[in-house]
Amino acid sequence: MKKRILSFSFIVVALLLLGGCAKKNNENQIVIWHNMRPEETKILDRQINEFMKIHPDTKVIQLFKETEEMRSGYIVAAIGGQGPDMVYGPSDQVGPFAEMNIIKPLNEVFPKEYLANFNDKALIYSNNKLWMLADKLGNHLALVYNKKLVPAPPRTDKELIEIGKKLTIDKNGDGKIDQYGLVWNYTEPYFFVPFLTGFGGWVLDSLNRPTLNTPQMIKGLNFIKQLRDEYKIIPNEADYNVADALFKEERAAMIINGDWSWAGYVKAGLDIGIAPLPLITETGKYAAPMVSPKGYCVNINLNKAKTEKVKQLLEYLLSPEKELEATKEAKTFPTRKELYEDKLFKDDPILFNSKKQIDLGIPLPIITEMRAIWDAMRPSYQAVLGGSMTPEKAAVEMQKNAQIKIKELKEDYTNPVFGLIFKLILFAIVIAILFFLRKSFVAFFRNIKKDGFAYILALPALVVMVAVIFYPFVYNIILSFSNMSLAHINDWSLVGFIQYVKVFSEPQFYEVLLKTIIWTFTNIFFHVVIGVSLALMLNRDMPGKGIFRTLLILPWAVPQYIVALTWRGMFNYEYGSINLILAKFLAMSPIEWLKSPVEAFTAVIITNVWLGFPFMMIIALGALQSIPQELYEAADIDGAKWYQKLKSITIPLIKPVMIPAITLGMIWTFNNLNVIWLVSNAGEPSDKTHILVSYVYKAAFNLYRYGYAAAFSFVIFLILLAFGLSFLRKTKATESVY
């Protein structure tokens, strides 16, 4: 054992040294975070390597990050005085970054003459400062059609419906549609916007106030409903991946999708055409998508020398030749004016029509309020699609929610007195704790010799835990009394209990709490019952049990992300295997799993039961090993039935092992963010499938309300603590077996 301790301490020391040698942000290294798609990343990577050949003293690192993660990660890092040197993303990232003052104004870096080379849309200004320099325009939706099925694309909504009807076909006459005229991810507001603009509406007025409760909005909502329910040219249920699959399998003639997807369709061997979204005849306006440039923002924390280096790199990446490479290979739309004269834009039909659509499009507003508007539109829009709300009511709700959310986003509390009071309270609490623990301290020193061995054994584990958990915990409590939000990201101060008041006055709080409790208990019940039953079966002496045992742990072994999404696919209304099985073997009518709140919640629970039972099974298998075989033999001699043995031998004896596992299982389930997020697509439909932790993630982090999020999280923690302690107290009484 001594050897082992030695080797262990050796590893720790080695690691400490490794940590010490970890690369620090040095002067010659430029880090870029981006959210490019794979083809674009490949091009970027190549261009960076070329750049490094010309400038061997500079090292450039590009790092892909998922958009949301990039944004929140960058904010935190930049506030901490660090972070990547550049962030590449869609123009709406400028809103929060500029407001938080964590990016550099680029008009101080680049001369006017240089900037004049770019399309105006590529220069993202606000308050007369240039915040982003874009290398690509677009991110715009357009109509993509399969040329094999659609010889000429529709130019108006009438033609769209006409062609759509003709191409929506039940080929084998089984009452099920085999080919749809049109598909797209119409459940997402971003993909709905073209129809709002087509009817003459828009999301904001010139003073950046939401304009969602308008007749145009109602018309737009009705139009989508008509496409689905009256003309029946789009599927009953389609998210992004379903729409994409249908189009790729030629089971849909047309799709509305963004420029990011087109190269993939060509690669899949489809003969596609791009056309601008149709004209709405009633208004004479084109259905106009949002257009957003994508480009580079520069970290505020850079010093002068580093800024020079970054400038050099940007000039290289944004040179006409490099932009043209991206245009040719990834069909993206460049920002250098001189490139528009290139014959590529006349010869390549995809680029030609892409340009046409961009010209018709409306720039995506970069203000932070957009975030609140999306979050406000989504639930009511999905309720309209689910049939639980009329378009008129939805318009009213959207507007109301947008106003509330904008207010939340802009929340700004100050309370100069509280800081001092808080410190006093904190001090008093520490003293009080020490006072109450005084007897324990005395006992500790008195018994230290007697219990020395126990302390040696327990200490290492406790030290590691305290080190990692303690700081974040205290930090979070302090944040929960602060006003940290968009308005005060760098200069937050303590303001008192206001965030807690907000948590408890949140109308949805109690509803979500109830759902969380249902979620936790249902899950744990099935996890334990299934897990223990399987373990009991597997614990018998019989051939082949090893194979079953191995196969049954698979849900635990396979990464959650992909299986959760697979389950989402299996719950699809029309094509999912669950509905097909229900129809085939149980003659049931299909269930709208993902569209109605109760069913969607059930779907998430089913997925999580599947994911979670192997864990309990493994624990139970281990626990069953501790039961002496003689006890069963004795019971057999006494003529005990199997259920008697189960009740008086097995259950009491596996209890000491199962109780901690169940307690922890409950805690983990209570706080399980992933599964909800993936299966219900972040709370869909209409934010009705949230549990507390996913709710706070969406409602608070999305709107940069860090103080509120901290308070909410702390409340979750307290609820869980009360819950856990009472559970422990209940079970402890029956714990002593021996």
Next chain:
Amino acid sequence: MKNKKLVNILIYIVLTIFTLIVLYPIINVFTISIRPNDRLFSTDLSIIPANATFKQYIELFKNRPFLLWAWNSAIISGIVTFTGVALASTAGYAISRFNFVGKQSSMLGLLTTQMFPATMLLLPMYIMLIKLQLLNSYLGIIIVYSATALPFCVWQMKGFYDTIPFSLEESARIDGCNQWQAFYKIIFPLAAPALVITALFSFMTAWSEYIVAAQVLQDTSLYTLPLGLKSFESNMSTEWGLYAAASLIVSIPVVVLFIVLSKWLVSGLTLGSVKG
């Protein structure tokens, strides 16, 4: 006897049904991995899709640093497993056997740490790692993973030690063992099933963790498997084929580990033989 046979058949049927339920979604993942053109979903329910191809698997090993990620993950998970088992087996023993001051509060403290919602730790943990200069180092991530895995491991070990009768150590002490020997020679081997679970759990914590890794590791050459997998994904256009193929390969070590360890999970060292 006939009765027993019937029970066995019934059990086989139940086990088969469960195995099918378990396998179906995983087979789906396999189907995605051999489906051409990066489609997550399909309207076609056949297991082997038309134009099935294994090119994703080849791509994964040939053109992507998959092996590097696997190696990184293996090192991190290995160290975390070792730390987890070493610290949890001792701490669990102390808590199970001794009545020391602070025992109750350490137990509670361990449990409490598990109650922090992710939303509570995300921001402060990141700031802490920045301040401690632990970004981009394995040390940071190993400490965080060990701390995450430990509470469960300690509790699990404690629960298992509780089922081992006190009389065993007492007789060992009478036979002349000291405290340490009584633990190390007598009790520790008996706890094999719990150690296996602890090891598996620590390994899994490190093997599949994504959120902390994404915050700490910024250099692609340090990437672990979950980070690598995530890099196949981008907004709206994910390389689903690669993602699915990689997911399946990632789960192989866990399954192998389980098979190897299950020998000890059902070790002959059951209590009965010792207890007498």
